[in-house]
Amino acid sequence: MGLRPLEFADCLTDSPYFREKLHEHERELERTSKSIKCLIACGKELINAARNLSKAQKAFSTNLKDFKFETIGNQQTDDEVVIAKSLKEFGDCFLAIEEVFEKMLEKAKEMFLAPLERFRKENIGKAKEEKKQFEKQTAKFCASQERYLNLKSKTNDTTFQEADAALVLEGKHFYQASMKYVLLLQEVQEKKKFDFVEIILMFISNWLTVYHQGHEVAKEFKSNMSDLQLRLQKTRENFSSTREEAQLLMNKMLETRGSRGEFIVSPKSSIYTRQGYLYLMEKKALGTTWTKCYCQYLKSNKSFSMIPYNQAVGKLNVPETGTLTSCTRRASDSIEKRFCFDITISDKPGITLTFQALSEDDRHLWLDAMDGKEPTYQTPTKTSEDTYQLDDSGFQFITKCINALESRGLVDQGLYRLVGVNSKVNKLTTMGLDRRKADKLSLEDTGNWEVKTITSAIKHYLRSLPEPLMTFRLHEDFITAAKRESKRLRFHDIHKLVHKLPENNFKMLELLCEHLKKVADKSNINLMTVANLGVCFGPTLMRPEEETMAAIMDIKFCNIVVEILIHNNHDIFSTTPEDIDIVDEESDQAEPAASLEAAVAATVPSSTDKKERKPSVGISTAHGPSASPPVSATTSSHYGSLSTASTVSSTPKSGYFSVTPSLKYTNQAGLRPQQTSKIVMRHQGKGLGHLGQGGVASGGSAALLASHEPSHGSSTSGSSESLNSFKSPSTNPSPKLDATRRTAIMPAMYTSVPQTGLLPGNRIPNLEDIGTFGSFKRRNMPDYSTGGGGGIDDGIRGVGGLRSSMHSSMTSSIGVLPDVPSAMSKSMTEPRPRTVRTLYHCQAENESELSFNPNQFIHNVRPSQEACWLEGTLDGVTGLIPENYVEYVD
Secondary structure (H helix, E strand, C coil), rough: CCCCCCHHHHHHHCCCCHHHHHHHHHHHHHHHHHHHHHHHHHHHHHHHHHHHHHHHHHHCCCCCCCCHCCCCCCCCHHHHHHHHHHHHHHHHHHHHHHHHHHHHHHHHHHHHHHHHHHHHHHHHHHHHHHHHHHHHHHHHHHHHHHHHHCCCCCCCCCHHHHHHHHHHHHHHHHHHHHHHHHHHHHHHHHHHHHHHHHHHHHHHHHHHHHHHHHHHHHHHHHHHHHHHHHHHHHHHHHHHHHHHHHHHHHHHHHHHHHHCCCCEEEECCCCCEEEEEEEECCCCCEEEEEEEEEEECCCCCCCCEEEEECCCCCCCCCCCEEEEEEEEECHHHHHCCCCCEEECCHHHHHHHEEEEECCCCHHHHHHHHHHCCCCCCCCCCCCCCCCCCCHHHHHHHHHHHHHHHHHCCCCCCCCCCCCCCCHHHHHHHHHCCCCCHHHCCCCCCCCCHHHHHHHHHHHHHHHCCCCCCCCCCCCHHHHHHCCCCHHHHHHHHHHHHHHCCCHHHHHHHHHHHHHHHHHHHHHHHHCCCHHHHHHHHCCCCCCCCCCCHHHCCCCHHHHHHHHHHHHCHHHHHHCCCEEECCHHHHHHHHCCCHHHHHHHHCCCCCCCCCCCCCCCCCCCCCCCCCCCCCEEEEEECCCCEEEEEEECCEEECCCCCCCCCCCCCCCCCCCCCCCCEEEEECCCCCCCCCCCCHHHHCHHHHHHCCCCCCCCCCCCCCCCCCHHHCCCCCCCCCCCHHHHHCCCCCCCCCCCCCCCCCEEEECHHHHCCCCCCCCCCCCCCCCCCCHHCCCCCCCCCCHHHHCCCCCCCHHHCCCECCCCCHHHHHCCCCCCCCEEECCCEEECCCCCCEEEHHHHEEEEEEEEECCEEEEEEEEEEEEEEEEEHEEEEC
């Protein structure tokens, strides 16, 4: 659990709970300081050890280079010459790496140790100094308060005035010191996220440069090493044959001459109505004492609690709680102290508790909260500022601004980041929303209306609405949706929440997100990526109802919501959310695959307009919300060897595509009228057998499978763009397998064939690699388009134009579709085991999988029952391996 945010409002109450939160932050800073000290110490040891390692490796490389080979005989063979030079080349490789290593060690102190120590002293040290100032002001304020309260009623007015002024001044200094300390604590906690981590990042980056240099050297030397390996193998074989000859000769010598010698073979906010400090009068044997208590009163059930607490001591005692029965103002002539009142509680019958408030106003507020005899003093309410309305004028104004931006401003750098002049922005907004002047307003005048003026006017109008577009009512729901761990669930929840918005809010949000998508599409020119736009519009579209530090901490989740809306604006606004039941993946795996006939019978299209925003039931799919590219909902055969599917073809409006967890949708309905049916062949199993006689291969009637257009789950992250979109292969070279690896990897794209049947000659198109996370390895796809009869669709282009389609471990074996008996016999034929080389690191997540590192060889590899997974043996252990993590070497 993270640290609780420190609110400035709590500084004014200075409650024990506020002090406890302060102590939590202080303890966290102390732990951070100790950890940084340990990190610096370990870093010094690491650098010293690295220097020793560098020296040792230099000595080792020097000895390799100086090593001399002396061969028997006057002439060396070509193999012997290469082998003799190999040690010098090994030494050169070590020296090339050591040069980079040495440069890194020279900069380690100024780039790692010194910045860490500076961060600790400048940030954490400053917080400790501010803490001392805060404690000093606390002591002075409490002492001044007690002196003020100890003044007798008969003291002259001048003394009272001086005491009032001194108390106000000390209070001001105390609250100022308290708020500065709170602000500094929060700043230090936030700075850890970038200043501290940035130092570590630079050090690790420099350290990894050494390993990268080693990788480059190894890559350059790879051909030489391969050649040397062949020569060594040849030399070894020559040695074996030579040794046999030597053995024969030795034995012959021993037999003839006797023993001549030996042959050696080298071998990981408040719920209370009123709360604050009061002084409790306690009568003791030697007199009366006043104990400082923090009191809380809840009017709904008349619950009163008090905790004896003094800020200077800081010890939190057990609170005393009771039910209030009466509250009476204490007459001034009946007690020496001022601002006193009496209460009685049901838990202590017959006992009257006398409290002294901190001031006369404070006493009034306590009496008012407890229904005492004092009159009620209400705080005057603030008049709300003039706001705009979400009406036709607003829609016309925003539409006009967006049209002007899209005609001349999409390529301006810093669009929506640069702020216009306030006077011009107010003038533009006033004119645009005035029905009499709106028609005369022309935003094409670049002299009067700059791009930054128009963008600022859009944001100003949205900020000035009575409530944000996402509404206060759904604010917490959107935040909760952005915090979901699963990317698919984030998209699904936000999709449903958007369709709960009022009609005008929904339309305005759709208009804005469609425009922002166009802005993001030109981010290579205007530098406004989806993440940057999320930062600009997150606080505007999801303005909190109350400004608190907790709300400020949640801004990053607001930005994530906006990023998802921009990335998936077509899917979210053009389709109705599906009423689905998300079944756990483990139970989903246990369900047997439905037969083709049952799937065909269960798939029934309906006509639901894509712009209809009423709740509807979504068709059974494993791909999530709908999307515009042609994607297929598949139904596998009972044996899992061949799957048929129907696909929807429509004009894509968004290039954003996501491969998401396999979530089970339990109901089927809600197709769009413009959808058309096609047949898609997807190879999942080990062969092509078990194709039913009434299946797809037989032709017409079974080919007319109704389908829908599945949508795509949204990928989202902390406040970065990577949470919402796939990275291109160049930015993520190693494919990442998450929880989706427990089931068959979902197909991101499919290859479709004409509706009337298969390709001429019953040929099945060869399928490419599935578009998994960051996968850049593709296999060649044979061209079947020359066979006539419609050809093969190109599939779907994902992010960065990457073409991808389903591929299985037996892709190379797919050719001409055989008849049923031959297909069955082929499916029962076990393919020969093969050997693969691993491309990336993989950590197993359950007992059925294998863990491995790059460049390891896995033997006895064969297709598994799960699509896109293989089965192999590594170091005597047999398990599953992801197909796109390996390549065949035999």
